[in-house]
Amino acid sequence: MNANMYRFEIRMRLRSVIIWSLAGAAVILTYQAFFPSFAKEAALVDEVMANFPPEFLEAFGMGGVSLADVMGFFSFVFLFAQLLLAIQASLYGFGLVSVDEAEWRADFLLTRPVTRAQILTSKLLAAITALLITDLAVWSAAILAINLFNGGQTVDQHILFLMLASMPIFQFFFLTVGLMISLLVKRVRSVTPYALGLAFGMYLLGAFSDMAGDVKLEWITPFKHFDGNDIVLHGAYNAPLVMISVAIIMIALAGSYWRYLRRDIAAVS
């Protein structure tokens, strides 16, 4: 790691971090604010939900839980926060080294007296710091929201903790997988389509795996590795799935270093 590079990369992300943090916090607060009215009409809510096919409910983060229950409702809100976090982390991952290359300024860092490993590590740590800052904002908003809008029900602190604590690993998945893919393709011209593709792709895989039932898509999507509904229902993580997430992160990380240390940096021609 190089302290100068780390500080520089953090400064480059500052504006983006503030925006994502505000967006994440806003989503949690506004959605959770609807909960008291749901809680008041508990019987009606459950009746309406019973009319939907269970696959549909699963796909939208309402599977097996009641929207009239504070943790059930929160797990539904949490899915939206996850989607935002996934997009942010994917953007950072795909853009980590590819933006410099797309704007032809990668030469600048690579011709300084630093190793490629130092460059990648500094950039990764800066991105991770940025993601953790966003997590802090979302955590604060979540704790605030669930205390403000719980409709008088008791909040299960253990389940809340499990959900919130899963966020960093969930984001590292998108960060490292995005980075890995960006280093496998020849050239990333624009980061956004790739990042949205990865984030929504994984979300849809999670949703389809519920609808299709037997297809084991939950093996690859972090939306299933850290499924809010599942945490509410079992009061615990699904340990094997969490291990898959961690394993994919490790492989993507190792693969990224391997590729980056051997990468030819293209020049304008």
Next chain:
Amino acid sequence: MSIIETRKLTKYYGKARGIIDVSLQVEEGEIFGFIGPNGAGKSTTIRLLLGLIFPSRGSAAIFGKDVIKDGPEIRQDIGYLPSEVFYYERMKVIDLLKYSASFYKSADPDRMIELAEIMELNLNRRIEDLSYGNKKKVGIVQGLLHRPRLLLLDEPTLGLDPLMQRKFFELIRQENARGVTIFFSSHILGEVQRLCNRVGIIKEGRIIEVSDIHTLQQNNYKRIYVAANAIAADYFELPGVTNLEQTNGGVRFFYKGDIDAIVARISALELIDVTIEEPTLEEIFLHYYE
């Protein structure tokens, strides 16, 4: 010990040719001109030396150290000016230069200010607001502010106006006078001719000539113009004569070989006018490429 030494350095981009078997030696204190047209492999060579790309075969050493293995250590003493300069667009010039300086042990803030004054560069502008030539100036200051021992300049004058080119060459001469080795690629031969001690000529990825610039001009070719009464069309069809051109009342050609033989041949004519001179680098160069 050579400052730069490449051994059969070869680079393919997939199947596309970059450079093939480039073996070069650049000695301490030299100004070495690396010439060839666009696409010949000049930038590829420089990017290999900087570790931006990796060789397919062969190796390269700078200061006696391998450019891949010891790249970071070597780059502490290299100043690089790319042919096209791209930086963080939203930054101010001063912030970019400070960021660059932060990587070097020998960076000198006074030198930075001094260089900016010489190149008439406004340090408080944003990079995105700079013209192409002004970005190039940022590149020059950035390449020199840490007092490197070796300068790698890739088409350095591209985009600079003639006045700035002169200031830039003056800077390069000063750096060279204090012992800095300069490796400098260009396709503008006039500037190479004015500045360099030695040149390497690269064609389609291969080095076809490495020579002292004066030797190249003196020993190789003479540019000869002969005006005489009635020269037969094939009168100068001799070994060593090339680029023969009939002009109004005379002939013009390049000659390489025994000067006595050609002078004897010329003196047998009924001469009106004759000139024998050293060709410009440009003409030598064009000759290699025909």
